[in-house]
Amino acid sequence: MTARVMPSDGLVQVDAGTTMTALLDALDGASMHVGTWDERYATVGDALRAGDPVLVRHLVQVEVRSASGRLSGPVAPRAAVGPDLAVFAVGVENALGSIHLRAEVTAAHLARAFERLEDAVTWQRELVERGCTLVALEGARVHAAVPRRALAAGTEPVASARTRRRVAAWTVVGWEDVLERVRAAAPGVQVLALDTHRAALSVLVNPGQPAPPAPWPAPAPLPDAWARALRLPPLEERRA
């Protein structure tokens, strides 16, 4: 399935097999984003199965296929309808169907280079406080997609920063730990704002490039007892 952007609802509908390239292309065409301009993973399903914090932050609804039939929450913001069934889709190997992600407006792109990493991180946090949801830092250069032009005042407009890089490793840290963790990790770690409290640190590599050793522990899987709740057939059948 290709990505179906619904600009007035601020949503994009995909399925697990939709490539990230197709998703990012569709969003670029509508001047929207889902928190990243790097491909990060081959498909949307791969990103959710890996628990990718950037895509998960934009997850509104996901359909999971179980032995008893499909299950999913409503396509409605922040519904209170019992346990969130996305627990069976995030960071767990299950067969996924239709997926709705929150797509956010890109009114302009801007970039700014800083001498000192701490100044760059401070500005990154300030943009998040002002409502920006795609604010990336690499080295000491911040690149952001802003939802209204007023936020771009005084900066040079730049082009979109689309890349095909994939995630070799990620972790989520509080802003208070970003500086220390970035300095401790390998050079080139990307800091992507998640919200006013958290940032995702990612080691990104170009397709075909060997992944460096991961500086952080691998993501935690869903506990076995929880995963068994779906009573699913073997993994190969689920992924078919």
Next chain:
Amino acid sequence: MPPRLCYPFPSMPDPLDPQVEAFVAALRATVPGTDVRVGGLDRAAYARDASPETFLERRHGVLPVPPGAVCWPASAEDVAALVRLAAVHRVGLVPFGAGSGVVQGLLPDARTVVMDLKRLDGVEIDARTRTVAAGAGVIGERLERALNVAGFTAGHFPSSIYCSTVGGWVAARSAGQLSSRYGKIEDMVHRLEIVDGTGAISTLERDRGADPARAIIGSEGALAVVTRAWLRIHQLASHHAVFGLAAPDVGTGVTFMRRVMQAGLRPAVFRMYDPPDTLLAGGIPANSEMPVVRVGPISRAGHEDGHMSGDAPAPAHGLFGLLARRATAALRREAGAGRLNPTVRHVLGAALAHTAWLAAPYERLPPACLMVLGFEGDADAVSEALASATAMAGTCGVSVLGVAPGERWLRRRHAVTYKMPPYIRAGGWADTLEVSAPWSVIERLYHEARSSLLHHAVAMAHFSHAYPEGGSIYFTFAGGGATLEDAVAHHAAAVRDALEAFSRLGASLSHHHGVGRMKSARLWDVLGPGSRDAVTGLKRALDPHGVLNPGVLGLGGRP
């Protein structure tokens, strides 16, 4: 002075259920830190939540089936011991916060023990990580005051903040009035401590890959007992601007809300009242001069006194508006005085029994809708957001009214009471339903759900929470019935038809009240054919003996 109504207090069933009796004896012997009581008053006090049926039954002198016992654990370890004992003695355990739920999430029976968590009351603020660890039993107001003293806010302000707990918020997937800026409770939870149905204590971390906390938040006590939550907190804002606007109709207002949210403006509060609710919210001031909205420092005193009086009179909208406003004001006076004049009671009772009479004046109101919009943060951020929002209002055809409607909302936003409301004493009932949907559905949802409710009740709504991808509508509806059975049947029919409209349009069954037992019949249809098996599977994995809040969410199970 008019006579006060009082109701008989029936005696408790005696003796206790034998399994509960054995449980209580074992509890007293092995968990000495946990207080447990089996007296009639304690059990009656914990027999129900604050759902409309509770009030209706009490009004008619019907006492709900009380739990077999009530206990007060003092730690997660106590909770774990209680769970293990419950499994051994085959009694159900109902976690209890403050009892302000409205969907029959708490419905114990004689073989159930209510576990009041208010002794889990620790509050530890970590300024470095900007998180707070709060015990499940901490009342919301107490948490917020503790945070304010340290210069922080949770940003979570449910209207029930004086009578709801952190554990209840997590269990029911609560929303506060400022959720457009700070998110709902599921956005705030950083980490959870739970006790599952085997008595195991676990800490669920988020942002580590798989996210088991997703299944616990909103599970209404069916999968685990939340004993502590680590919530993200925020530095107190220094400045704000809260003001009123007027939309010419619901559709225009919805468009304006959507544009503001999708421009990344993150308002603290954003609400729109439909025409009947606009009247109750104070009406639209007639002042035609261009008002000025200023960004000002936030005063921390005097906003939350809950008084209903002292508001400037709003202009009437013609004769029908005048009648509706007078009736509303009379009811407010009666309710505020804690009594009900017999004449008012009879008139109100008659009107609620014939809701078409009551609805007629409201239906003839002009289509204009009052809106309240507010920003907070530092002065520069608030100024920028205010300028962007007012410019957008102009392009959308929405007028800026000035600060009076915003100040009025701030004064009244926590005016919630446990007292029996006057309409119940008059023989009527009232209820609320809250639903969320994407923007493209929300105007149609408003019209269709309200039409469904109007077959059974007088109904109004406000658009209470806004997000970039949609919003929530909060319906308030009231009706009557000659007898308890009549009233219950009318209420049930109104809820049934509204939920049918929600489902038909693909909206949620609830945005923040939860499902309980009231909406559980529709839950699995909404979540898809595989959902019941999956959640039952989770229940089996986490609560193999079926001791945790049996029957909630339509999950079967008795220990």
